[in-house]
Amino acid sequence: METDANGLWHYHYIPKSYAVVNFELIRSNYAVTQVSVPVGMPESMSATLVIKRGCAIVGQVSNQQGKVISGATVRAYHNYRYRKLSTKTDTNGHFELFGLSNQLESKVDIVIQSTGMAPQLHTVQLSELTNTLNLILTKGNLFRGRISDEAGNPISKVVVQTDFDFNNQIDKNFEWRTETDADGRFEWDSAPAEAICYWFEANGYNILRGHPLLADGSEHKIILKQKPE
Numbered sequence: 001m002e003t004d005a006n007g008l009w010h011y012h013y014i015p016k017s018y019a020v021v022n023f024e025l026i027r028s029n030y031a032v033t034q035v036s037v038p039v040g041m042p043e044s045m046s047a048t049l050v051i052k053r054g055c056a057i058v059g060q061v062s063n064q065q066g067k068v069i070s071g072a073t074v075r076a077y078h079n080y081r082y083r084k085l086s087t088k089t090d091t092n093g094h095f096e097l098f099g100l101s102n103q104l105e106s107k108v109d110i111v112i113q114s115t116g117m118a119p120q121l122h123t124v125q126l127s128e129l130t131n132t133l134n135l136i137l138t139k140g141n142l143f144r145g146r147i148s149d150e151a152g153n154p155i156s157k158v159v160v161q162t163d164f165d166f167n168n169q170i171d172k173n174f175e176w177r178t179e180t181d182a183d184g185r186f187e188w189d190s191a192p193a194e195a196i197c198y199w200f201e202a203n204g205y206n207i208l209r210g211h212p213l214l215a216d217g218s219e220h221k222i223i224l225k226q227k228p229e
């Protein structure tokens with residue numbers, strides 16, 4: 001249910017056998033808040049629930065020359081058990097993330113991505129109600145390659161995307177996805193400097209996942225095996 005303009009709400013479907021019912025309060029710019037209401041008691045008929053404001057992260061994103069970067073994506077990568085907030089920098093490079101919870105952990109991982117720039121992952125300690133994170137992005141690294149079958153024939157429309165590192169149990173930090181062209185080639189000019197894992201998938205071929213590669217500008221050769229008929 002949703003509250004009305006006066007913050008009032010009604011819920012009529014709680015089984016009488018319940019002693020307590022748990023709710024989650026969710027609203028933009030507020031932290032996801034878990035509350036419990038006893039059932040079958042006088043206060044059950046007029047419960048007042050309080051949603052927590054949560055913490056905020058504000059800051060500015062610029063390049064090494066000091067020029068602000070607008071349209072950069074700033075998202076909460078880890079805010080465990082809660083929604084993952086996301087925003088974009090404005091024309092002055094500023095961003096604001098409101099409603100981050102610090103109930104389970106006093107920190108949150110923030111990912112910043114912008115076209116042509118190398119993505120970054122930062123851990124921010126939620127030590128204050130409003131925390132500042134100013135970022136300087138460097139030029140992106142070139143990740144490119146060509147995908148073919150075992151006979152060397154190019155494969156078009158192969159989905160290429162960032163992936164989980166299964167060997168080291170490292171999650172997918174950065175979001176990127178593309179498809180190969182008619183020559184089986186792909187390119188990403190906003191890759192990180194370090195090697196990360198990728199996922200390659202095409203109809204009729206075995207999926208290749210968790211494949212670590214370095215964005216060093218060289219053309220990586222990827223071979224996909226056909227599925228047995």
